[in-house]
Amino acid sequence: MSSSASGEGKDEGVLTPSQLSTFHKQGYLIIPDALPASTVSSLLSKTHSLLSNMDLTTHPMTKFSTGGSDGQDHVGDAYFLESGDKVRFFFEEDAFDSSGNLTKPKHRAINKIGHYLHGLSPPFASLLAKSPNDKDFIPEMKARPAQVARSLGFKDPRCLQSMVICKQPEIGGAVPPHQDSTFLYTDPPSAVGFWYALEDATLENGCLSFLPGSHLWAPIEKRLVRKAGLNEGTVMVENDGARFPPGEEYGVDKKPEHEGEYVPGEVKAGSLVLIHGNLLHKSEKNLSQKGRIIYTFHVIEGGEGRVYDERNWLQPPGEGFTRLFA
Numbered sequence: 343m344s345s346s347a348s349g350e351g352k353d354e355g356v357l358t359p360s361q362l363s364t365f366h367k368q369g370y371l372i373i374p375d376a377l378p379a380s381t382v383s384s385l386l387s388k389t390h391s392l393l394s395n396m397d398l399t400t401h402p403m404t405k406f407s408t409g410g411s412d413g414q415d416h417v418g419d420a421y422f423l424e425s426g427d428k429v430r431f432f433f434e435e436d437a438f439d440s441s442g443n444l445t446k447p448k449h450r451a452i453n454k455i456g457h458y459l460h461g462l463s464p465p466f467a468s469l470l471a472k473s474p475n476d477k478d479f480i481p482e483m484k485a486r487p488a489q490v491a492r493s494l495g496f497k498d499p500r501c502l503q504s505m506v507i508c509k510q511p512e513i514g515g516a517v518p519p520h521q522d523s524t525f526l527y528t529d530p531p532s533a534v535g536f537w538y539a540l541e542d543a544t545l546e547n548g549c550l551s552f553l554p555g556s557h558l559w560a561p562i563e564k565r566l567v568r569k570a571g572l573n574e575g576t577v578m579v580e581n582d583g584a585r586f587p588p589g590e591e592y593g594v595d596k597k598p599e600h601e602g603e604y605v606p607g608e609v610k611a612g613s614l615v616l617i618h619g620n621l622l623h624k625s626e627k628n629l630s631q632k633g634r635i636i637y638t639f640h641v642i643e644g645g646e647g648r649v650y651d652e653r654n655w656l657q658p659p660g661e662g663f664t665r666l667f668a
Contacts, residue, residue: 355489362493366591369557369621372607376614377538378482381468385637386540388465389506393449396431403442404432419575423568425457426502427659432456436513446513453515456505457656460639460664466504469538469637470666485614487536488666491641494534498645500663502526503656506540507636509548514628519553519604522640523562523619528650530584531562532643533619539609540635548628550615551604557620559597561585567653576655583649586620641666 357365365371377385404421421430437444437451444451459466468478472488491499503526508514523531543549553560562585569575586592604624607615617623619640628634642650644663 355484355486355493357485357490357493365494365616365618368552368554369618370552370554370607370623371616372609373485373614373616374610375612376484377469377612378480379612381480381483382540382612384465385538386635388463389455389508389540389635389637390449392429392431392455392463392506393452393508396448396452398448401431403438404430423576423655426656427458427461429455429459429462430457434508434510434513435515437510446510450510451513452508453510454505454507457503458659459506459637460501460504461659466637470501470664472666487641490536490616491534491666496532496641496643496645496666498643499641499666500644501639501641501666502658502663504637504639507634507638509625509628509634509636511547511631511633512629514548514634516548516627517625519622519624521557521560521562521620521622522617524564524578524581525566526619526640526642526650526656527562527565527581527583527654528642528648530648531587531619532648534641535615535617535619535638536641537615537617537636537638539611539613539615540637541611541633543607543609543634543636544632545606545608545626546630547632547634548625548630549609549634550607550623550625552607552617553604553622554602555598556601556622557618558592559594560620560622561594562620565653566655568655592620 361371402421404419431452432454433451434453437446439445460470464478468480470487471479472486522535523533526533562581564578565581566576567579569577
């Protein structure tokens with residue numbers, strides 16, 4: 343873990359000046375022990391229950407693909423595109439043989455579960471509880487999402503794309519360098535990822551790696567959008583909107599002569615990693631015998647001056663994306 347991008351707040355939610363400085367400079371922030379052990383255990387238990395109870399007989403056997411470097415073969419069938427208000431299961435690409443048969447038991451074959459866990463699953467929804475008056479409030483939780491969003495300057499933060507990523511032993515797929523705002527685009531960009539380790543994430547099992555400071559100079563050049571028609575798949579296209587969030591600190595002219603090296607983010611279970619939507623980050627394949635289950639969601643600005651349009655692959659449920667300040 344990079345000590346320069348970690349920190350601990352003084353209370354349960356508001357980021358300290360030091361933490362804010364680290365996030366703005368590096369583009370990511372590691373907060374150890376954000377979740378108490380009891381919550382980590384509860385989320386893992388719910389994850390295992392979901393995996394065990396998944397019905398293969400009604401599943402279209404959709405495999406999840408990040409699309410490689412150009413994103414052109416990113417998963418995009420109806421099962422995927424209609425998952426924004428549901429809990430659905432997506433397989434690891436390497437969980438099948440050449441004939442399309444599963445080579446692993448189902449609980450060891452799923453890449454991720456998404457994309458509305460925060461709306462449909464109480465254990466995951468509890469992470470958004472803001473006060474003791476809220477149902478399933480977690481007293482020992484640090485860095486509550488609503489307060490973190492407020493610290494980062496959000497006016498009307500909306501939660502979307504909640505998912506468990508399993509990074510299965512032996513077959514957990516690599517994720518190439520990418521920027522989250524490519525997939526959850528607002529004009530101008532505003533996405534921030536909230537990434538919770540439910541198991542230790544290490545170099546051995548495919549932890550995240552970050553290119554520190556790249557959020558300041560790496561533009562959102564492309565977007566993953568829906569093809570013509572409601573459920574016709576996805577395609578990566580040139581971004582004709584704003585490529586950076588507002589601010590003089592951003593721009594391609596801020597790119598240093600030497601980009602630097604990716605820094606691994608090894609973290610313990612219970613840690614929270616905040617990830618700027620323009621930050622380049624990646625993870626390697628998990629070839630070990632250890633899993634790497636995490637829970638993640640994203641927050642975008644829903645207030646005036648930001649546009650989340652109908653071209654984005656993920657569309658809001660009928661009630662809209664979940665407000666954090668409601």
